[in-house]
Amino acid sequence: MSYQIVTIPGDGIGPKVVSETLPLLHEAASRHAIDLEFTNYGWGTERYLETGAMMPDDGLDQIADADSLLLGAVGHPEVPDHLTLHGLLLPIRKGFNQQVCKRPSILFDGVESPLRGYEGGDIDFVVYRENTEGEYSDTGGRVHDGLDHEVAIQSAVFTRDGTETIVRAAFEAAAAREGHLTSITKSNAQAFSMTFWDDIVEEISTEYPTVEVEPLLIDAGSMDLVRRPEEFDVLVASNLFGDILTDIGAIVSGSMGLAPSGNINVDGRHPSMFEPVHGSAPDIVGEDIANPMATVLSSAMLFEELGEPDISASLWNAVRQVLGDDDAPVTPDLGGSASTGEVVAAIETRLWLLSETHPGYVSKKWASADKPTAVLIIKTSRWTETSRQSKNVSLTYRHQSRWMVGPDTDPMPCPAARTHPRTSLRVRRGSLATL
Ligand code: GGG
Numbered sequence: 248m249s250y251q252i253v254t255i256p257g258d259g260i261g262p263k264v265v266s267e268t269l270p271l272l273h274e275a276a277s278r279h280a281i282d283l284e285f286t287n288y289g290w291g292t293e294r295y296l297e298t299g300a301m302m303p304d305d306g307l308d309q310i311a312d313a314d315s316l317l318l319g320a321v322g323h324p325e326v327p328d329h330l331t332l333h334g335l336l337l338p339i340r341k342g343f344n345q346q347v348c349k350r351p352s353i354l355f356d357g358v359e360s361p362l363r364g365y366e367g368g369d370i371d372f373v374v375y376r377e378n379t380e381g382e383y384s385d386t387g388g389r390v391h392d393g394l395d396h397e398v399a400i401q402s403a404v405f406t407r408d409g410t411e412t413i414v415r416a417a418f419e420a421a422a423a424r425e426g427h428l429t430s431i432t433k434s435n436a437q438a439f440s441m442t443f444w445d446d447i448v449e450e451i452s453t454e455y456p457t458v459e460v461e462p463l464l465i466d467a468g469s470m471d472l473v474r475r476p477e478e479f480d481v482l483v484a485s486n487l488f489g490d491i492l493t494d495i496g497a498i499v500s501g502s503m504g505l506a507p508s509g510n511i512n513v514d515g516r517h518p519s520m521f522e523p524v525h526g527s528a529p530d531i532v533g534e535d536i537a538n539p540m541a542t543v544l545s546s547a548m549l550f551e552e553l554g555e556p557d558i559s560a561s562l563w564n565a566v567r568q569v570l571g572d573d574d575a576p577v578t579p580d581l582g583g584s585a586s587t588g589e590v591v592a593a594i595e596t597r598l599w600l601l602s603e604t605h606p607g608y609v610s611k612k613w614a615s616a617d618k619p620t621a622v623l624i625i626k627t628s629r630w631t632e633t634s635r636q637s638k639n640v641s642l643t644y645r646h647q648s649r650w651m652v653g654p655d656t657d658p659m660p661c662p663a664a665r666t667h668p669r670t671s672l673r674v675r676r677g678s679l680a681t682l
Contacts (some may be wrong), residue, residue: 249282250553251315253518255339257291258331259527260537261319267591270543274552275475275558275565286313292323292331301334307342307452316520316547319542333385334502341379343517343561345510346409348376348489349548350524352476352496352506356571358581362499367571370500372479375417377487378510380409381440383486403502405440405485410447412513417483418455427480430459431468431488444485469495497524502580504538508544521545521554535586538578538613540566543594565597601638 254269256262262356269285276283288310290302301321303309310316321336322328339345352374354360356367384404391397414430421428430448434441452460462472465488472479472495484492497506506524523541531537547562569575575593576585585593 249274249284250314251284251286251312252549253310253316253326254287254318255290255316255335256287256319257321257527258293258323258530259320259529260525261291261321261527262417263532263535263587264523264537265317265319266540267539267587268546271543271562271591271595271598272546274595275561276555278561278598279555279558281555281558285317290335291321292326295326296336301331302338307339310321311343311517315553316518317542317546317549318520318522320523322527322529324529326581339520340510343512343520344379344514345512345517346377346379346412346513347375347513347518348378349420349509349511350374350376350496351487351544352492352493352498352500355505355567357573358501358505358570360501361407361476365477365499370476371478371483372496373420373479374489374493374496375413375420375433375483376490376493377409377413377484377486379404379486380404381486385597399442403437403440403485403487405443407447409471410444411451414444414447414451414483416513417481418451418458421458422455422479425480426458427461427478429463429468429482430480431463431465431482431484431492431509433465434462434490435464441485447476448483465491468492469522473499474495478613493524502538503541504578504580505540505544506546507541509545509548511552519549521549521552521590526608535588537539537587538577539587539591540570540594543591544633562594563597564595568597569593606664 252457254265255341256265275282275575288302288306290306292301295301315341318336318339321331323331340348350373352370352372354367354370355367360368360370380403382401382403384402386404387399387401389399390398412558417428417430430445432444434445446462448462452458465484468482468484468488469492472492476496476499482492491510493506494503497503500506504523506526508522510520510522512519512621528537543562543566547559547566550559550562569590570577570581576589577583578585578587578590
Protein backbone atom coordinates (compact mmCIF):
# COMPACT_ATOMS: atom_id res chain seq x y z
CA MET A 248 0.00 0.00 0.00
CA SER A 249 1.30 3.42 -0.89
CA TYR A 250 0.12 7.01 -0.43
CA GLN A 251 1.02 10.07 -2.47
CA ILE A 252 1.43 13.02 -0.17
CA VAL A 253 2.00 16.54 -1.39
CA THR A 254 4.10 18.68 0.92
CA ILE A 255 3.95 22.45 0.83
CA PRO A 256 6.53 23.53 3.40
CA GLY A 257 5.83 27.21 2.68
CA ASP A 258 7.52 29.99 4.61
CA GLY A 259 9.58 30.69 7.71
CA ILE A 260 9.94 27.67 9.97
CA GLY A 261 7.60 25.66 7.72
CA PRO A 262 10.35 24.11 5.56
CA LYS A 263 12.36 23.12 8.63
CA VAL A 264 9.56 21.44 10.56
CA VAL A 265 8.30 19.66 7.45
CA SER A 266 11.70 18.41 6.21
CA GLU A 267 12.65 17.13 9.66
CA THR A 268 9.31 15.39 10.07
CA LEU A 269 9.17 13.47 6.77
CA PRO A 270 11.74 10.78 7.67
CA LEU A 271 9.79 10.12 10.84
CA LEU A 272 6.61 9.64 8.82
CA HIS A 273 8.41 7.19 6.52
CA GLU A 274 9.53 5.33 9.60
CA ALA A 275 6.08 5.28 11.21
CA ALA A 276 4.39 4.18 7.98
CA SER A 277 6.92 1.53 7.05
CA ARG A 278 6.28 -0.21 10.38
CA HIS A 279 2.78 -0.84 9.06
CA ALA A 280 3.93 -1.85 5.58
CA ILE A 281 2.85 1.48 4.15
CA ASP A 282 4.91 3.31 1.60
CA LEU A 283 4.79 7.09 1.40
CA GLU A 284 5.69 9.11 -1.64
CA PHE A 285 6.20 12.78 -0.87
CA THR A 286 6.22 15.41 -3.56
CA ASN A 287 7.47 18.77 -2.42
CA TYR A 288 5.82 21.83 -3.95
CA GLY A 289 8.03 24.76 -3.14
CA TRP A 290 5.19 27.23 -3.18
CA GLY A 291 5.23 30.18 -0.87
CA THR A 292 6.50 33.68 -0.46
CA GLU A 293 9.93 33.09 -2.03
CA ARG A 294 8.04 32.15 -5.17
CA TYR A 295 5.83 35.20 -4.75
CA LEU A 296 8.85 37.47 -4.54
CA GLU A 297 10.26 35.94 -7.72
CA THR A 298 7.13 35.54 -9.82
CA GLY A 299 4.35 37.54 -8.19
CA ALA A 300 2.32 34.44 -7.26
CA MET A 301 2.43 32.14 -4.25
CA MET A 302 1.57 29.18 -6.45
CA PRO A 303 0.92 28.62 -10.17
CA ASP A 304 -2.48 29.42 -11.67
CA ASP A 305 -3.17 25.71 -12.08
CA GLY A 306 -1.74 24.90 -8.65
CA LEU A 307 -4.83 23.13 -7.37
CA ASP A 308 -4.99 20.96 -10.51
CA GLN A 309 -1.38 19.95 -9.97
CA ILE A 310 -2.04 18.59 -6.50
CA ALA A 311 -5.63 17.45 -6.88
CA ASP A 312 -4.78 13.74 -7.19
CA ALA A 313 -2.75 13.56 -4.00
CA ASP A 314 -4.03 11.35 -1.21
CA SER A 315 -3.32 14.12 1.25
CA LEU A 316 -1.52 17.43 1.71
CA LEU A 317 0.90 18.47 4.43
CA LEU A 318 1.50 22.19 4.77
CA GLY A 319 4.09 23.95 6.91
CA ALA A 320 3.45 27.64 7.37
CA VAL A 321 2.56 30.74 5.41
CA GLY A 322 3.70 34.28 6.13
CA HIS A 323 6.76 36.40 5.40
CA PRO A 324 7.91 39.67 6.93
CA GLU A 325 8.43 41.26 3.50
CA VAL A 326 4.92 40.64 2.18
CA PRO A 327 1.59 41.64 3.75
CA ASP A 328 -0.07 38.62 5.35
CA HIS A 329 -3.33 39.02 3.47
CA LEU A 330 -1.46 38.49 0.17
CA THR A 331 0.30 35.35 1.30
CA LEU A 332 -2.76 33.87 2.99
CA HIS A 333 -5.03 34.60 0.03
CA GLY A 334 -2.38 33.38 -2.38
CA LEU A 335 -1.91 29.91 -0.97
CA LEU A 336 -3.61 28.67 2.16
CA LEU A 337 -7.12 29.99 1.67
CA PRO A 338 -7.43 28.99 -2.02
CA ILE A 339 -6.52 25.42 -1.09
CA ARG A 340 -9.00 25.27 1.80
CA LYS A 341 -11.75 26.75 -0.35
CA GLY A 342 -10.88 25.17 -3.69
CA PHE A 343 -10.71 21.70 -2.18
CA ASN A 344 -13.88 22.24 -0.19
CA GLN A 345 -12.14 21.60 3.11
CA GLN A 346 -15.16 22.75 5.04
CA VAL A 347 -14.23 21.24 8.38
CA CYS A 348 -11.20 22.38 10.31
CA LYS A 349 -10.45 20.16 13.27
CA ARG A 350 -8.09 21.49 15.95
CA PRO A 351 -7.45 19.55 19.15
CA SER A 352 -6.04 21.24 22.27
CA ILE A 353 -4.50 18.83 24.74
CA LEU A 354 -2.40 19.52 27.82
CA PHE A 355 0.01 16.59 27.71
CA ASP A 356 1.71 15.07 30.72
CA GLY A 357 5.02 16.81 31.26
CA VAL A 358 3.89 20.08 29.68
CA GLU A 359 3.35 23.17 31.77
CA SER A 360 0.27 25.26 31.14
CA PRO A 361 0.54 28.99 31.79
CA LEU A 362 -2.65 28.48 33.81
CA ARG A 363 -2.08 27.83 37.49
CA GLY A 364 -2.97 24.40 38.83
CA TYR A 365 -3.43 22.55 35.55
CA GLU A 366 -1.70 19.25 34.92
CA GLY A 367 -1.40 16.84 32.05
CA GLY A 368 -4.78 15.50 31.02
CA ASP A 369 -6.73 18.38 32.58
CA ILE A 370 -7.28 20.09 29.22
CA ASP A 371 -8.55 18.10 26.28
CA PHE A 372 -10.94 19.69 23.84
CA VAL A 373 -11.30 20.00 20.09
CA VAL A 374 -12.48 23.00 18.12
CA TYR A 375 -14.48 22.44 14.94
CA ARG A 376 -13.90 25.54 12.87
CA GLU A 377 -15.95 26.35 9.78
CA ASN A 378 -13.24 26.60 7.15
CA THR A 379 -14.34 27.96 3.78
CA GLU A 380 -16.73 30.84 4.34
CA GLY A 381 -18.07 32.98 7.20
CA GLU A 382 -15.83 35.95 7.89
CA TYR A 383 -13.24 34.56 5.43
CA SER A 384 -15.60 34.57 2.46
CA ASP A 385 -13.73 37.39 0.76
CA THR A 386 -16.88 39.30 -0.12
CA GLY A 387 -16.56 43.05 -0.23
CA GLY A 388 -14.35 45.75 -1.57
CA ARG A 389 -12.78 49.12 -1.09
CA VAL A 390 -13.95 52.19 -2.95
CA HIS A 391 -12.74 55.77 -3.17
CA ASP A 392 -9.20 54.54 -2.48
CA GLY A 393 -7.05 57.14 -0.73
CA LEU A 394 -9.80 59.76 -0.53
CA ASP A 395 -11.32 61.15 2.63
CA HIS A 396 -14.57 59.32 1.98
CA GLU A 397 -12.86 55.99 1.32
CA VAL A 398 -15.08 53.01 2.22
CA ALA A 399 -14.26 49.37 2.95
CA ILE A 400 -16.94 46.69 3.13
CA GLN A 401 -16.33 43.10 4.17
CA SER A 402 -19.29 40.77 4.46
CA ALA A 403 -19.45 37.45 6.22
CA VAL A 404 -21.28 34.74 4.28
CA PHE A 405 -22.95 31.80 5.97
CA THR A 406 -24.52 29.18 3.73
CA ARG A 407 -26.84 26.44 4.96
CA ASP A 408 -24.51 23.83 3.47
CA GLY A 409 -21.38 25.24 5.09
CA THR A 410 -23.01 25.76 8.47
CA GLU A 411 -24.79 22.41 8.54
CA THR A 412 -21.60 20.63 7.54
CA ILE A 413 -19.49 22.04 10.35
CA VAL A 414 -22.23 21.79 12.95
CA ARG A 415 -22.99 18.17 12.05
CA ALA A 416 -19.29 17.25 12.16
CA ALA A 417 -19.06 18.80 15.61
CA PHE A 418 -22.13 16.92 16.87
CA GLU A 419 -20.65 13.67 15.54
CA ALA A 420 -17.43 14.37 17.41
CA ALA A 421 -19.23 15.29 20.63
CA ALA A 422 -21.37 12.15 20.45
CA ALA A 423 -18.19 10.08 20.13
CA ARG A 424 -16.43 11.94 22.97
CA GLU A 425 -18.00 13.24 26.19
CA GLY A 426 -21.29 14.42 24.72
CA HIS A 427 -20.73 18.11 25.35
CA LEU A 428 -20.85 20.64 22.54
CA THR A 429 -20.24 24.37 22.93
CA SER A 430 -21.53 26.49 20.09
CA ILE A 431 -19.68 29.80 19.88
CA THR A 432 -21.37 32.79 18.25
CA LYS A 433 -22.03 36.47 18.66
CA SER A 434 -25.77 36.22 18.12
CA ASN A 435 -26.55 39.13 20.38
CA ALA A 436 -24.75 41.51 18.03
CA GLN A 437 -24.84 39.74 14.67
CA ALA A 438 -28.52 39.14 14.45
CA PHE A 439 -28.61 37.66 10.93
CA SER A 440 -25.71 35.30 10.43
CA MET A 441 -25.28 34.13 13.98
CA THR A 442 -28.94 33.56 14.69
CA PHE A 443 -28.97 31.52 11.48
CA TRP A 444 -26.11 29.52 13.01
CA ASP A 445 -28.06 29.09 16.26
CA ASP A 446 -31.11 27.86 14.33
CA ILE A 447 -29.03 25.23 12.56
CA VAL A 448 -27.45 24.07 15.81
CA GLU A 449 -30.92 23.69 17.27
CA GLU A 450 -32.23 21.79 14.22
CA ILE A 451 -29.31 19.36 14.15
CA SER A 452 -29.37 18.87 17.93
CA THR A 453 -32.60 16.88 17.53
CA GLU A 454 -30.56 14.18 15.73
CA TYR A 455 -28.13 13.90 18.66
CA PRO A 456 -30.19 13.54 21.82
CA THR A 457 -27.17 12.39 23.85
CA VAL A 458 -25.25 15.59 23.17
CA GLU A 459 -25.72 18.49 25.56
CA VAL A 460 -25.39 21.88 23.83
CA GLU A 461 -24.01 24.95 25.55
CA PRO A 462 -24.31 28.17 23.54
CA LEU A 463 -21.67 30.77 24.39
CA LEU A 464 -20.84 34.16 22.97
CA ILE A 465 -17.31 34.51 21.65
CA ASP A 466 -16.32 36.99 24.34
CA ALA A 467 -17.45 34.71 27.15
CA GLY A 468 -16.07 31.66 25.33
CA SER A 469 -12.63 33.22 25.02
CA MET A 470 -12.65 34.09 28.69
CA ASP A 471 -13.84 30.65 29.71
CA LEU A 472 -11.16 28.86 27.69
CA VAL A 473 -8.74 30.55 30.07
CA ARG A 474 -10.93 30.39 33.20
CA ARG A 475 -12.27 26.82 32.94
CA PRO A 476 -10.69 25.00 29.96
CA GLU A 477 -11.18 21.63 31.64
CA GLU A 478 -14.95 21.89 31.13
CA PHE A 479 -14.82 21.98 27.33
CA ASP A 480 -15.14 18.93 25.13
CA VAL A 481 -16.08 19.96 21.56
CA LEU A 482 -16.50 23.55 20.42
CA VAL A 483 -17.95 24.62 17.09
CA ALA A 484 -17.35 28.08 15.70
CA SER A 485 -17.25 30.17 12.58
CA ASN A 486 -14.04 30.63 10.60
CA LEU A 487 -12.69 33.71 12.38
CA PHE A 488 -13.88 32.78 15.85
CA GLY A 489 -12.45 29.29 15.39
CA ASP A 490 -9.09 30.72 14.41
CA ILE A 491 -8.94 32.88 17.51
CA LEU A 492 -10.18 30.18 19.88
CA THR A 493 -7.57 27.72 18.65
CA ASP A 494 -4.70 30.07 19.39
CA ILE A 495 -6.07 30.40 22.92
CA GLY A 496 -6.46 26.63 23.07
CA ALA A 497 -2.88 26.09 21.92
CA ILE A 498 -1.38 28.47 24.43
CA VAL A 499 -3.33 27.28 27.47
CA SER A 500 -2.17 23.78 26.49
CA GLY A 501 1.46 24.81 26.75
CA SER A 502 2.66 25.95 23.35
CA MET A 503 1.70 26.87 19.81
CA GLY A 504 4.34 24.32 18.91
CA LEU A 505 2.10 21.48 20.05
CA ALA A 506 -1.13 22.37 18.25
CA PRO A 507 -2.09 20.33 15.18
CA SER A 508 -4.80 20.96 12.66
CA GLY A 509 -6.66 19.22 9.87
CA ASN A 510 -8.58 20.88 7.03
CA ILE A 511 -10.96 18.12 6.06
CA ASN A 512 -12.65 17.65 2.71
CA VAL A 513 -15.95 16.00 3.54
CA ASP A 514 -17.30 15.28 0.06
CA GLY A 515 -14.47 12.90 -0.80
CA ARG A 516 -13.72 14.68 -4.05
CA HIS A 517 -10.54 16.45 -3.02
CA PRO A 518 -7.61 15.85 -0.70
CA SER A 519 -7.62 17.11 2.86
CA MET A 520 -4.76 19.24 4.16
CA PHE A 521 -2.95 19.08 7.48
CA GLU A 522 -0.88 21.85 9.02
CA PRO A 523 0.38 22.99 12.38
CA VAL A 524 -1.74 25.77 13.89
CA HIS A 525 1.36 27.91 14.28
CA GLY A 526 2.47 30.28 11.57
CA SER A 527 5.85 30.91 9.98
CA ALA A 528 7.43 32.38 13.17
CA PRO A 529 9.87 34.75 11.42
CA ASP A 530 11.46 35.59 14.79
CA ILE A 531 13.05 32.14 15.08
CA VAL A 532 13.71 31.28 11.43
CA GLY A 533 17.17 29.78 10.97
CA GLU A 534 17.69 29.13 14.68
CA ASP A 535 16.83 25.44 14.44
CA ILE A 536 14.61 25.62 17.53
CA ALA A 537 11.13 25.32 16.01
CA ASN A 538 9.07 22.69 17.76
CA PRO A 539 8.24 19.98 15.19
CA MET A 540 5.58 18.35 17.37
CA ALA A 541 2.66 20.31 15.91
CA THR A 542 3.68 19.09 12.46
CA VAL A 543 4.13 15.53 13.70
CA LEU A 544 0.69 15.57 15.33
CA SER A 545 -0.84 17.14 12.23
CA SER A 546 0.66 14.22 10.33
CA ALA A 547 -0.90 11.86 12.86
CA MET A 548 -4.24 13.45 11.99
CA LEU A 549 -3.39 12.96 8.32
CA PHE A 550 -2.93 9.23 8.83
CA GLU A 551 -6.18 9.01 10.77
CA GLU A 552 -7.96 10.65 7.85
CA LEU A 553 -6.30 8.26 5.40
CA GLY A 554 -7.77 5.37 7.39
CA GLU A 555 -4.50 4.41 9.07
CA PRO A 556 -5.36 4.74 12.77
CA ASP A 557 -2.46 2.57 13.92
CA ILE A 558 0.14 4.81 12.31
CA SER A 559 -1.67 7.80 13.70
CA ALA A 560 -1.75 6.34 17.20
CA SER A 561 1.94 5.46 17.06
CA LEU A 562 2.81 9.11 16.38
CA TRP A 563 0.50 10.45 19.08
CA ASN A 564 1.93 7.96 21.57
CA ALA A 565 5.52 8.67 20.64
CA VAL A 566 5.00 12.42 21.13
CA ARG A 567 3.24 11.79 24.45
CA GLN A 568 6.17 9.66 25.59
CA VAL A 569 8.73 12.30 24.75
CA LEU A 570 6.75 15.00 26.53
CA GLY A 571 6.23 12.78 29.55
CA ASP A 572 9.94 11.99 29.90
CA ASP A 573 11.83 14.61 31.93
CA ASP A 574 15.09 13.57 30.28
CA ALA A 575 13.85 13.79 26.71
CA PRO A 576 14.83 16.78 24.58
CA VAL A 577 12.31 19.56 24.00
CA THR A 578 12.59 22.86 22.19
CA PRO A 579 12.76 26.26 23.97
CA ASP A 580 9.01 26.92 23.68
CA LEU A 581 8.65 24.06 26.20
CA GLY A 582 11.54 25.19 28.35
CA GLY A 583 14.24 23.05 26.75
CA SER A 584 17.19 23.78 24.52
CA ALA A 585 16.91 21.02 21.93
CA SER A 586 16.97 21.54 18.20
CA THR A 587 14.13 20.61 15.87
CA GLY A 588 16.03 17.54 14.69
CA GLU A 589 16.83 16.35 18.19
CA VAL A 590 13.16 16.36 19.09
CA VAL A 591 12.27 14.44 15.93
CA ALA A 592 14.99 11.93 16.78
CA ALA A 593 13.57 11.49 20.26
CA ILE A 594 10.11 10.88 18.82
CA GLU A 595 11.59 8.36 16.42
CA THR A 596 13.21 6.56 19.32
CA ARG A 597 9.85 6.24 21.02
CA LEU A 598 8.37 4.82 17.84
CA TRP A 599 10.91 2.05 18.21
CA LEU A 600 10.36 1.52 21.88
CA LEU A 601 6.60 1.54 21.53
CA SER A 602 6.39 -0.82 18.60
CA GLU A 603 5.35 -4.30 19.55
CA THR A 604 8.05 -5.96 17.52
CA HIS A 605 11.49 -4.62 16.85
CA PRO A 606 12.31 -5.58 13.32
CA GLY A 607 16.00 -6.08 14.15
CA TYR A 608 17.62 -3.22 12.41
CA VAL A 609 16.93 0.04 10.71
CA SER A 610 18.49 -0.21 7.35
CA LYS A 611 18.11 3.36 6.32
CA LYS A 612 17.84 6.79 7.80
CA TRP A 613 17.15 9.97 6.02
CA ALA A 614 19.24 13.07 6.00
CA SER A 615 17.60 16.41 5.46
CA ALA A 616 18.69 18.06 2.26
CA ASP A 617 20.04 21.18 3.91
CA LYS A 618 21.82 19.42 6.75
CA PRO A 619 23.21 15.92 6.31
CA THR A 620 22.71 13.84 9.40
CA ALA A 621 24.47 10.70 10.48
CA VAL A 622 23.19 7.47 9.06
CA LEU A 623 22.33 4.95 11.72
CA ILE A 624 22.16 1.25 11.27
CA ILE A 625 21.13 -0.38 14.47
CA LYS A 626 20.79 -4.01 15.39
CA THR A 627 19.26 -4.89 18.67
CA SER A 628 17.75 -7.78 20.50
CA ARG A 629 15.40 -5.74 22.65
CA TRP A 630 15.84 -2.06 23.28
CA THR A 631 16.99 0.47 20.78
CA GLU A 632 17.44 4.15 20.98
CA THR A 633 18.46 6.12 18.00
CA SER A 634 19.41 9.68 17.63
CA ARG A 635 20.41 11.95 14.80
CA GLN A 636 22.47 15.07 15.06
CA SER A 637 24.47 17.02 12.58
CA LYS A 638 27.84 16.53 14.27
CA ASN A 639 27.56 13.72 16.78
CA VAL A 640 25.33 10.79 17.32
CA SER A 641 24.40 10.21 20.94
CA LEU A 642 23.24 6.71 21.55
CA THR A 643 21.71 5.92 24.89
CA TYR A 644 20.70 2.32 25.22
CA ARG A 645 19.40 -0.03 27.81
CA HIS A 646 20.02 -3.49 26.56
CA GLN A 647 21.21 -4.66 23.27
CA SER A 648 23.15 -7.45 21.80
CA ARG A 649 24.63 -5.72 18.85
CA TRP A 650 24.67 -2.28 17.42
CA MET A 651 26.39 -0.31 14.74
CA VAL A 652 26.47 3.35 13.95
CA GLY A 653 27.43 5.25 10.88
CA PRO A 654 28.15 4.52 7.27
CA ASP A 655 30.20 1.36 6.91
CA THR A 656 33.71 2.47 7.78
CA ASP A 657 36.11 1.28 10.47
CA PRO A 658 34.49 -0.79 13.19
CA MET A 659 34.76 0.88 16.58
CA PRO A 660 34.24 -1.42 19.57
CA CYS A 661 32.67 0.23 22.59
CA PRO A 662 33.19 -1.99 25.61
CA ALA A 663 31.67 0.57 27.96
CA ALA A 664 28.42 -0.03 26.25
CA ARG A 665 28.48 -3.66 27.19
CA THR A 666 29.15 -3.14 30.84
CA HIS A 667 27.08 -0.08 31.64
CA PRO A 668 23.48 -0.23 30.58
CA ARG A 669 22.10 3.26 30.01
CA THR A 670 25.60 4.53 29.31
CA SER A 671 25.52 7.49 27.04
CA LEU A 672 27.89 7.11 24.13
CA ARG A 673 29.03 9.75 21.78
CA VAL A 674 29.99 8.41 18.41
CA ARG A 675 31.55 10.57 15.77
CA ARG A 676 29.61 10.97 12.58
CA GLY A 677 31.00 8.66 9.97
CA SER A 678 32.28 6.10 12.42
CA LEU A 679 30.98 2.62 12.77
CA ALA A 680 30.81 0.77 16.03
CA THR A 681 30.06 -2.83 16.78
CA LEU A 682 29.43 -4.57 20.05
N1 GGG B 1 0.44 26.68 9.64
C1 GGG B 1 -0.46 27.43 8.93
C2 GGG B 1 -0.18 28.89 8.91
O1 GGG B 1 0.88 29.32 8.53
N2 GGG B 1 -1.16 29.67 9.29
C3 GGG B 1 -1.01 31.06 9.27
C4 GGG B 1 -2.29 31.79 9.37
O2 GGG B 1 -2.25 32.98 9.55
N3 GGG B 1 -3.42 31.14 9.22
C5 GGG B 1 -4.63 31.80 9.26
C6 GGG B 1 -5.77 30.90 9.39
O3 GGG B 1 -5.63 29.71 9.61
O4 GGG B 1 -6.88 31.37 9.26
